[in-house]
Amino acid sequence: MTQNLLIIEDDARLAGMVAEYLEQNAFKVGHALTGQKGLDLLGNKLSASPAYDLVILDLMLPDMDGLEVCRRIRALDGPQAATPVLMLTAKGDPMDRVIGLEIGADDYLPKPFEPRELLARIRAILRRGSQDAAKPGAQKNLNFGSLEIDRNARAVSVAGRLCELTSYQFDLLVAMAERAGRVLTRDQIMEAVRGRELEAFDRSIDVHMGRIRAAIEGDVKTPRRILTVRGVGYVFARQQD
Numbered sequence: 001m002t003q004n005l006l007i008i009e010d011d012a013r014l015a016g017m018v019a020e021y022l023e024q025n026a027f028k029v030g031h032a033l034t035g036q037k038g039l040d041l042l043g044n045k046l047s048a049s050p051a052y053d054l055v056i057l058d059l060m061l062p063d064m065d066g067l068e069v070c071r072r073i074r075a076l077d078g079p080q081a082a083t084p085v086l087m088l089t090a091k092g093d094p095m096d097r098v099i100g101l102e103i104g105a106d107d108y109l110p111k112p113f114e115p116r117e118l119l120a121r122i123r124a125i126l127r128r129g130s131q132d133a134a135k136p137g138a139q140k141n142l143n144f145g146s147l148e149i150d151r152n153a154r155a156v157s158v159a160g161r162l163c164e165l166t167s168y169q170f171d172l173l174v175a176m177a178e179r180a181g182r183v184l185t186r187d188q189i190m191e192a193v194r195g196r197e198l199e200a201f202d203r204s205i206d207v208h209m210g211r212i213r214a215a216i217e218g219d220v221k222t223p224r225r226i227l228t229v230r231g232v233g234y235v236f237a238r239q240q241d
Contacts, residue, residue, distance in 0.1 A: 003126060006030045006052040008038035008069060009088070010062050018056070021115045022122075035061045042073060042080050044077045054084045054125060056118075059100070059120040067103055074104040074164065082154070084125045086166045088113070101207040106168040108204075128193055139220060142177045145240035147225065149177055156216065163215040168193070169208050173216070176226065176236035185233040209234060 004040035005027050009015040012033065012137045019029040030052065032038035042052065055073065067089055076083055087105040088095055097108045106125050109118060110144045142149040146159040154170055155164040165173065175192035176184065184192070209226060227235050 002026065004028045004030065004051065005054050005056060005122070006032065006038060006041060007056045008032045008035060008061065008066070009056070009058040010034065010060075018118065020117065022119065025119055026072040027122075030137045034063075034071075034220045035064040035066070038069060039072055039076075042083060043076050050084055051080075054086060054122060056122075057085050057087050057105070059087060061077050067099060070100065070103050070105050074166075081164075082167060085127060086118075088123060097204075098207050101204055102211060106166050106212075116203050120209050125167065128167060142174070144177065144180070144225070144238075145192070147240060149174060159215055165212060165215055166168050169215075172205075172208055173212055176234065181238040183232055183235045188231065 007019060007021060007029060009018075009031070009032050010030075015031050017022055019031060019035075022029050030041060032041055037059070038055070048101070057066045057069055061069065070087065072087055073083060073085060084106045085104065087097075087100045087108045088111055089100070090111040091109055097110075102109050107121055109121060141151065148157050150156070151174060154167070156165055156170065156173065171193045172189060175189060179192070187204055210220070213220045213223050213226055222226045225237055225240055227237060229235055
């Protein structure tokens with residue numbers, strides 16, 4: 001089944017080259033020159049399912065920056081809000097990447113980039129979304145007190161309240177919940193979701209954990225579900241309220 005990608009990029013030449021490369025690798029690619037046009041395409045409610053399987057989003061756009069576009073994607077109604085976002089950053093400041101992850105991007109890729117790396121990251125993000133359904137017993141929910149993880153619907157709720165998580169954050173949470181009680185290093189967590197390799201001084205896992213905590217913890221300052229093990233990594237608590 002062909003998967004649909006949307007490139008939101010004001011550099012028409014770059015977008016055209018990327019689209020051509022991705023189409024050669026069996027993807028169907030749409031393109032928007034502005035953030036608003038991209039949001040209009042994503043927010044089309046004529047279909048009950050998202051029109052695109054993933055968004056490639058440039059940080060620098062003429063009408064609004066990519067961070068604002070990402071915020072608005074996550075605020076869309078329906079399943080479109082959960083569309084995975086791969087952000088392209090031309091700036092060298094790591095804080096731009098951290099902020100992008102904090103507001104809901106699933107991954108980032110600095111410019112200039114190799115097309116093969118872009119393809120690999122796209123496939124990794126899309127693979128995360130399909131792996132759970134392929135696992136035996138994937139439909140079984142994970143329950144920890146008032147926290148419920150529905151792997152079939154890819155939804156998380158606390159006391160019936162739906163929690164907003166990106167596709168990648170959902171997979172991180174599932175990976176930790178399946179290993180409840182085990183202390184995991186950042187490398188082990190990355191390996192568990194088969195994402196990109198951890199780069200030197202990469203804070204992405206810490207940023208994602210902060211986002212997950214904000215969604216599922218009653219008080220992020222005193223977490224009870226995802227605990228930090230100083231100098232090692234994280235542990236998902238077996239016993240929860």
